[in-house]
Amino acid sequence: MNTANTLSTGAPALDCEIVRTRSGAPAVRDRLTGELMHPVVGPLVEAEQLYVTPSRLEARLRAHAPTPLVLLDVGLGAGSNAIRAWQLSERLSASDRLLEILSFDRSLAALELALAPEHCAAFGFVDAAGVAGRALSTHGRHSTARTEWRLHEGDLFTKLAQLPESSADVVFWDPFSPRKNAELWTVAAFSALFRVCRPGATVHTYSGATSVRSALLLAGFAVGVGHEVGELKENTGAAVNVEDLAQPLDLRWLARLERSSCPFPADAPSDALTRIAALTQFRSGAGRA
Ligand SMILES: C[S@@+](CC[C@H](N)C(=O)[O-])C[C@H]1O[C@@H](n2cnc3c(N)ncnc32)[C@H](O)[C@@H]1O
Numbered sequence: 001m002n003t004a005n006t007l008s009t010g011a012p013a014l015d016c017e018i019v020r021t022r023s024g025a026p027a028v029r030d031r032l033t034g035e036l037m038h039p040v041v042g043p044l045v046e047a048e049q050l051y052v053t054p055s056r057l058e059a060r061l062r063a064h065a066p067t068p069l070v071l072l073d074v075g076l077g078a079g080s081n082a083i084r085a086w087q088l089s090e091r092l093s094a095s096d097r098l099l100e101i102l103s104f105d106r107s108l109a110a111l112e113l114a115l116a117p118e119h120c121a122a123f124g125f126v127d128a129a130g131v132a133g134r135a136l137s138t139h140g141r142h143s144t145a146r147t148e149w150r151l152h153e154g155d156l157f158t159k160l161a162q163l164p165e166s167s168a169d170v171v172f173w174d175p176f177s178p179r180k181n182a183e184l185w186t187v188a189a190f191s192a193l194f195r196v197c198r199p200g201a202t203v204h205t206y207s208g209a210t211s212v213r214s215a216l217l218l219a220g221f222a223v224g225v226g227h228e229v230g231e232l233k234e235n236t237g238a239a240v241n242v243e244d245l246a247q248p249l250d251l252r253w254l255a256r257l258e259r260s261s262c263p264f265p266a267d268a269p270s271d272a273l274t275r276i277a278a279l280t281q282f283r284s285g286a287g288r289a
Contacts (some may be wrong), residue, residue, distance in 0.1 A: 005107040008155075013107035019121055026122045028078045028110045033180040037110060043080035044124055046206075049229040051081045051172040054204050054237055058088055060170070061097045068098035068148065072171045072196070072225060074184075076105035078114035079133055081172045082149065086132055089147040095157045101149045102163075103136065103157050111137050156184060157192060166198040173205035178212060178265075185212050186265045190219030194240075197221075201240045208234035210257060213249060215265040218272060222281050224248040242281045252280050 007013050015031040025042020029035070030179030052058075060069055064205060073082040082103050089099035105111075114123035115133050125133040132149060135142035140151040152159040154263040156175075175184040183189060185207070193203065203221065204213070216223045216238045224245035239245050254277060257263050264272045276282070 005044045005109050007106070012109070014109040016109045016113045018113065020262060024115075026119065028113060028174070030110070032175050035176045035180055037077045038080060043078060043114075043122075044084070047081045049227070050206050050235055051174070051204050052084045052088060054227040055170045055172070055202060056236075057085060058092075058171065061089060061092055061099060063097065064095065065097045067084055068100040069169045070100045070102065070167060071192075072168045073101055074171065074173050074177055074193075075101040076103035076108075076111060076151070077135070077174065078110040079103070079125070080114070080123060081174055082128050083133060084201075085172075086147055087124070087129055090128065090144065092146065096144065096146075099147045100169075101147065102152055103149065104152045104159050106153065106155055107151065108137055108151075153171040157189070160192045160196060165195050168196050169198065169201050171197065171201065171203040173203055178207065178209060181229060182266065185215055186267045187215050187218045187269075188267055190216050190221065194220040197240050199240050200244060202244055203238040205232075205238075206235045208210075208236050210260045211262050211265050213227060213237060213253075214257065214263055214268060214276060217276050217279060218264075218268060222248060222279075248281050 005013055016028050017031060018026050019029045019034065021027045021039055021042050023041050027036045027039065027042055027188040037043065040046060044209055070087055076082060082101050085099065085101055111133065113119060115125050115137060120126060120130055136149055136151050142149045175181040178185040204226065213223050213236055221238035221240065222242035223236060223238045225247040226237045227233055242248050258273065269275065
């Protein structure tokens, strides 16, 4: 597959190297943004703790359904989140629900580095997973009897707009941080995502920032506190239906929002606070701060 790996300006989208996290795990660092992919406990553990476990992916795949579960993997990066989901699906039985992974990124540079012979074991790309990762990188897709994995290479906004509405069940939202990837943490980005999520869909992301939660709420999602995970900072879960959240944000969070020094993303409407306060999840009295 011909990969441009560049921005519309012609500049490279990523410039990757392997470094060690605080815990000693190897991780990919992008020299252009200075950002580390899975910066704390490393890619394999973090993919499990922040995405695969909170999304209840195993239970959702074991609940039989006639159509595949559709997982949006935003961005693909070194493929750590996607390959954990892929491995989980491959361990299940033929009668369990099939999994379709759609991975989004504008560069394959991080995946290619993770697939290199000297790094692939540390990034989970051995045996069948290595075959799958290499096929995705080379051909843009890989299929088994249980798992279909497809690459959507290019700018996320363009690629999301090409998906049918109400077609996704689970979203791993893992761009760079709001400081370096601001456009992907806006009301516009989450509105584009909301359009493609069907009832029952859940979104999982590492950021617990107030402005990120506001952006998700303003885009139409119900929003909650993510799973508590060891030394990782507070993260966020969002859902089309509030009933699918373990810990919806409540009135105490709303009070914190009113006091926050950075409450909203740049594209929030001027009446953002009024709109958020009027949302059902803050009128039910359920949830926690
Ligand atoms: C933190 S990394 C993803 C790590 C990845 N989830 C993993 O498991 O290794 C963020 C990724 O988002 C991609 N990205 C940033 N902005 C993007 C955009 N506008 N469209 C598509 N991909 C984007 C970057 O190229 C980068 O690979």
